[in-house]
Amino acid sequence: MLILFVLTLLACNKHSYGFGSDPKISCIESEKQALLKFKATLIDEADVLSSWGSEPDKTNCCKWWGVKCNNHTGHVTVLNLSKISPSFSLSGHVTVVSISSSLSGKISPSFLELQHLKYLDLSWNYFSGNFSPIPNHHLGNVSSLRYLSLRQNLGLSVGNLEWLSYFPLLRHLDLNSVDLSQATNWLELVSKNLPLLEHLDLSSCGLPNPVPHLNFSLSLITSVDLSENSLSSSIIIDAFGKMISLVHLNLYDNEFAGSIPKSFNNLSRLQSLNLMENSLTDQLDKFLDKLSGKSLQILNLEWNQLRGTLPDLTRFSSLRELHLPYNQLTGPFPTSLQLPNLGALNLRGNQISGMLPDLTVSHSLTFLDLGHNSLNGTIDKSVGQLSRLEYLDISSNSLEGVISEAHFSNLSSLKFLDFSFNSLVFNISSNWIPPFQLDVIRLASCKLGPDFPKWLRNQNNCSELDISGAGISDIVPNWFWDRPPNLVYLNLSYNQMKGLVPDFSVKFSDYPSIDLSSNRFEGQIPRLPSKVESLNLSKNLFLGSISLICAITDFALSYLDLSSNQLSGWIPDCWEHFQKLNIINLANNTLSGKLPSSLGSLSQLRALQLRDNNLSGELPESLKNCLELKILDLGGNRFTGNIQPWIGTHFTKLIILSLRSNNFYGDIPLGICQLNNTHILDFSQNDLSGMLPRCFGNFSAMIHRYDSMREAIDFVYMRGRQGDNSEGYIAAIYLANALVQWKGQEREFGKNLDLLKIIDLSSNKLSGEIPQEIASLAELVSLNLSTNNFTGKIVEDIGQMKNLESLDLSANRLFGQIPATLALLHFLNVLNLSNNNLSGKIPLSTQLQSFNPSAYSGNPQLCGDPLPNKCPGEEEGTKPPLIATGNEKKIQEEDGDKLITQAFYISMGVGFAFGFWAIFGPMLLSSISGYACFKFLDKLTDWLYVMASINLARLQRRLQS
Template identity: 35%
Template sequence: MTSLTHLNLSNAGFEGKIPPQIGNLSNLFYLDLGRNGLFADNVDWVSSLSKLRYLDLSGMVLRTRGMSLPTHLGKMTSLTHLDLSNVAFSGNIPSQIGNLSNLVYLHLESYYMFPQNLHWLSSLSKLEYLGLRGIYLSQSFHWLHTIQDLPSLMHLRLSTCAFPHNNPPSLFNFSSLLNLDISASTVSFVPEWVFGLKTLVSLNLRSNNFGGPIPGSIGNLTLLENLDLSHNSFSSSIPNALYRLHHLKILNLESNNLHGNISNGVGNLTSLVRLDLEGNSISGTLPRSFGKLLSLRSLDLSNNQFNGNPFESIGSLSKLVNLQIVYNCFKGVVTEDNLANLTMLQQIIASGNNLTLKVGFDWYPTFQLFNLHLNSWQLGPNFPSWIQSQNRLQNLLMSNTGILDTIPIWFWEHFSQVSYLDLSRNQVHGELRTTLKNPISVHSVDLSTNHFHEKLPYLSNDVYYLDLSNNSLYGSMDDFLCRNQDKSMALEFLNLASNNLSGDLPNCWNIWPFLVDVSLQNNHFVGNLPHRWNLLSRVFPTSLKKNNQLIILDLRENNLSGTIPLWVGEKLLNMKILCLRSNNFSSHIPNEICDISLLQVVDLAENHLCGNIPTCFNKLSAMRLRNRSRYSGIYFESYTSDYSFEEMVSVLLWLKGVGIEYRDILGLVTSIDLSRNKLSREIPREITDLHGLIYLNLSNNQLSGQIPPREIPLTISKLSFLNHLDLSYNHLKGKIPTGIQIQSFEATDFVGNNLCENGEHGVNWFFVSMALGFGVGFWLIVAPLFIYRSWRYAYFCFLDDMWYKLQSCW
């Protein structure tokens, strides 16, 4: 196809080697092979494409070890666009690229480049876009001053660059720069020269280490339309200087430490289209001037400390499409009038507030929503009939909303294609089976903690998550489990705990091959367990070997025996929770468990395990660092043919001797519980490398005096994140180390050992008995003298007489 002038194969999913025959297409003006999975041994074929003006090889891998970019790129003088972003190669960037005097666009992103000198950039007088993303900028970076003289440069991207000494270069004289990106770099402070770039339209300083107040000099950038300061550590309140940026369309201050109130000056930002303040500590009510932001389409105030009724301030924002205000202190009554002008709303994410929706029975909203999250609002006592007007809903969350009603018959048919439905923690009642006109086909259904009764509902194959726990459902599981034996069901999570289900467990689990988590506790089942449930037999289920995507393995309180198999650590490398508590496992803890680096909960308590605690526990990297993730749950991902979604799982964990069900913060829990076994020898020092460990329970074992120097390791006192430590009832000796964290624990955490406070060396019972005898004898004589005056008089007369006689003898 030698006459071809334009070839675009970008994002096509190609893999493998780039065919060098592309070099035969000598008439090409435009070639884009970017964003595929391609590699090459060399790119010498490019030199044949002398007419090329546009070349994109982004994402390509130069496979030959030590391969650098070819110098003949500098001979392609017709090029105006060269994109080598994220190209895997080594060595310097060839200076011959400076010969490409017609270049308008140059992107050299790579995490493998360590350029020493880029002075040749000054030759690219027509350059408008320069991307140096991810490049290590060496200590001699004075060459960067040369790019400030590029007369046409409008877009400069230095994101994820490694600047020496955490300092960006000093650049002052850009005369035409419109966009500057220094996001996710190693810069530790906002360079002052940035605020002299009066022509800037877009400034991205996202994900750096900036702290302190937002500099007031940012108000000098009066032409800014896009400002991103998110994911830093800026503190104090939002400066009034920001409110002078009248052209701002996008303002992102997400995930900082901002506090204080929002002033009325926010009303000056009348051009704002998107405002994101999520994840700060901003408080107070929204000022009335919020109503002036008539261009606003997206507003995110989530995870702050705002109070008052936000809809009194934002009710006039007729262009608002996305509203997110979850987890604040908002309170008050939201009326029809507050919502009347919000005609373009498509998403209301407002859970975790103390708001009440008070509308008429025949209210018909002016908006059509895709997502509605109103958990913890007051919507009841009647089921909100206005929901029927929402024909596009994909996610509906109305948990803990005070509904005391039955689910209307129209509901299941009307919302049969909702992806996620949560009506939990209400007092919804009725008979699920008879109120369902069609089988449930919602992907995820949570109706837990309600007053449903009668039998279990039928399910369609679309359901992946079903939680009906804490209701009054009764009857057997036969119809529920075995109704459609001709096809496999897609359900992955099933929770029927705390109902009144009874009868035998039927043996048709073979049609439920995707089940990951099943909870049937607190029911009234009888008979034998199905033979397919080798999970509950005496032998560890070898069928789990194939489940290499398993995240949680909970086999507590069964009758499993034998050894913990080595393949648990060899095959289940994605596991985060391992709970084998209250079984009959014996022998030692296999070292292979340490290969599961994602493990954050290890509960092997109440077995018959012996031997030493593995010294390799410091390989559990999930426990080495404090988990500061904002997303604190643990999720498993479900798929359909055209859709994927994540579901949060819950697990009952025994911490501090109490069983607590963790769900929303399960991802933040780190725990090792090896209590009530027969483990011996010393506590390995390697366990003290787990600086993110919150709970450690080694009580009721036989751990003993091989701990040098026969004491609790002093390094344990450095585990400042440790919330609970239990070493009781072992054979430990010596003194308890000092440290703020250790001293905060209870005495019962150390009982049943031969331990003492720091600086002491055990109890000397001779001195204890001597002191006790002295005290008893002293008070037997002295106490009566305090009580009886005559005894006291006689006693002192006796002493006086004895003193007189002694003097006479001398």
């Protein structure tokens, strides 16, 4: 693509680059001195401008690198110091594109002394400071410059663009990534000062929205790029409807909302329109009606909010690319596109439904992405006739049926195939040889098994292979492991593949991601590539030591999951190599020994999961350097010592903290209360003692609701090709998991982990009263303080914990009555208050009487339903009062009220209504007393409601008796 870009520039500007000047031509001395002054302000650490000098063999500036002179006059016409430059063969053809070392420093205005300069390219360097080219008074007012590019000089600012008036002949202006944040009137200055402008690129410049009342005219302009500027003003979008010569318009990544104006229909020459990543909300058919269909070839509306169905597009007969992914399109796929020139169609991430139509009419298709929609039915075999197709993605739909060789019969150009997450069954003969050589194969959740697919033997260029969840229960054949080492991503997870795994150190390219999890591979952990980026061997039958991870010497490792195997031995002490490591999961093995101190060197570590091993000793002090930790799960080991305060003070991003089932002892430190992001706090089954800190009511994440909790737990890490090819990076989601005691049973949560907010301190030796402040944890769903030595009363305001689903306070020494507010916990479905010293009557509510009596057993002085023992004064068969508070005086008062009748309450209601309007009606008409009146009435209404409810309850009981 880079060579094509250079060739295009050369075709448009045959004399643009500073190569090929007539060797007989000598430059003009004054212009040579201007160039040397220009060089003097530059920093040229790589000596790129070594040919610029005053030595005898360097006097002719027309032979200097980046300089070109007119072959007749000797005047400098071209100055090209761009970092990207073409190299030429003797015949003058481009042979290779070289990228020279960058220049830096300041840009001197001395280039203005080159009054015949037509082409100035300083792009892709590191120039900084303020570019403000104001000529000396004796130079005249007009520059002959036609082409100016300062592209990709990230430290450069160009002020307010007033200097454009000195370059009225400019046809090409490229200031991409140059700071223009102060240029409030940029659009007016460009329009007023550059009447001949044809190409304008102000992308990524921090442009402000222009001032209103703009007088705009750029009738000759053909190409505009204002992408990545966060522009939103309708002034700008309206202005483009007047640029009748526009051919290319790029407004990608701005904030334009609504729709485009009707004037866009006048842009009869428009060939490409990019409005990707804006906030367009129009109906798609109405949006397209505002475009001229005559010449449009490329239309990109990705990541907007366009609605409606995909309309008839036949009037866009020249359309070559249509990009509408991640909008809100619905309805069926059109029966036929009838676009013979269409080469790329991207409808990904909508809600398009129905069957996949016959696409052979669009025989020019090279790119087809219909992934993440609601397509159903089968895939017609006609897709196999798209002989030019290179990219095919129909993943994450509801497609079903059988896939045979006929579906691929003529796809000889295919390089990318993604059928994943559909209900497709591959019925392909064992001797089939595909007509294609794929780079990417993604068939996750398709039915390929039970045999290992033999057609993969032919795919020797594959860099990414995902056949996870494919129902394969075969031994992986040797020919698969002996394939050319092109793979950078391999996913065989969630199958039942068997056998030994070979030496991986020579089987993969640099920086591979390998996922063999959830299979039945066995034997020792294989030797690993020294530059592996992601490794998941979890849920297999691997055994032995994990010391081979020390063979990974490169810094790139970001993900390591060896959990749920049969691994043993000590955790090696070589973690200082892995400065990019985000995730370590070694849970569910039989690892032993102490944690190595080098774990503390992992400054980017976000998940450390070591639960259910035989690890022992105290936590190393160095671990407190892992400031990015979100998940720390050390449960089910034999760790000992105090819980260190730095867990709370240093790990402030922790979401999950589980130290359950270890040998920790001593008090819970106050520092733990600083864990404001924690959703799961589990210290159960240890030897902790002392009082529970009152600051346990400070956990912010357990007080407030956060809608993005899933994002916080399942965080993003980077996997894929690293090194020089940054395009190989793929953002992957780490699906966090945790083992918790939930409603009396141990359960591992992964998918629904974001729904849990839990405190479990059970099975310790904690004492003292339960802090009243704990009632402020309104978002807590499970609280387990059982099997401790807590005394005192149950928190009186426990009813504030309105989201509690599980409450276990059993096996303590709590006394007193059960708070009436417990009846307010409407989501409570697990309750255990057994084996305490509670007394009095169980409060009445729909839920509290529905629990098994065992929830209250072991409290001899506790009485009332559902316990068999009745409270004192209750007669057999007598219905208990509606609201039980333990105060028998209220019951006596109700029984003694003999004069209240149903007619009394009817009369009271009529009398109140008449008296209300007689007394307060005139007051309501007064605006002065209205507010005070309503305030009084609000209180009066509350009082009347309470009194009426109480008296109505009395009446009902009287009538029943």
